[in-house]
């Protein structure tokens with residue numbers, strides 16, 4: 001593995017339309033496998049655009065490198081103290097520590113929102129995210145080829 005990239009995640013602010021444009025650019029730079037792992041469908045560019053412009057995340061955190069946002073975490077409050085997390089790192093920047101750094105920053109942001117339990121769905125083949133969530137003590141359940149991780153924040 002190459003050396004980790006030092007990175008500071010930040011909360012992305014601005015109008016929803018601008019955040020959705022950022023999501024769209026990021027999603028479109030994901031390779032086929034990353035798209036499948038993130039969205040669990042073989043997503044075309046136009047599918048990604050529609051997904052980005054439908055998204056209404058409560059918080060978006062990003063890591064800027066080389067002039068654009070290369071890693072994105074979305075937090076969706078589901079009410080009742082629950083939130084769902086989705087995250088992705090562009091292929092050229094994966095396996096350099098960004099996913100772990102961003103995920104931990106996402107949990108801090110969720111805690112600040114008053115979230116008690118953060119959930120994340122992922123494929124059973126997704127070794128990297130399994131490692132990242134296991135390190136923070138997630139409860140893991142298998143669900144028909146997918147996995148569900150639940151992290152208590154309080």
Ligand SMILES: CC(C)(COP(=O)(O)OP(=O)(O)OC[C@H]1O[C@@H](n2cnc3c(N)ncnc32)[C@H](O)[C@@H]1OP(=O)(O)O)[C@@H](O)C(=O)NCCC(=O)NCCS
Pocket residue numbers: 001033034035037038085086087088089090093094095096097098099100101120121122126127128129131132
């Ligand atoms: C999952 C994902 C966010 C991880 O981000 P990342 O920056 O690549 O991961 P990190 O570099 O922080 O690595 C975390 C751990 O996973 C391991 N890892 C990373 N990529 C791996 C791979 N392809 N296979 C096996 N292990 C891997 C790393 O070795 C590291 O463990 P270590 O520090 O003990 O060596 C990223 O791979 C990604 O965007 N994947 C596509 C979208 C996705 O799967 N999203 C999650 C579901 S919503």
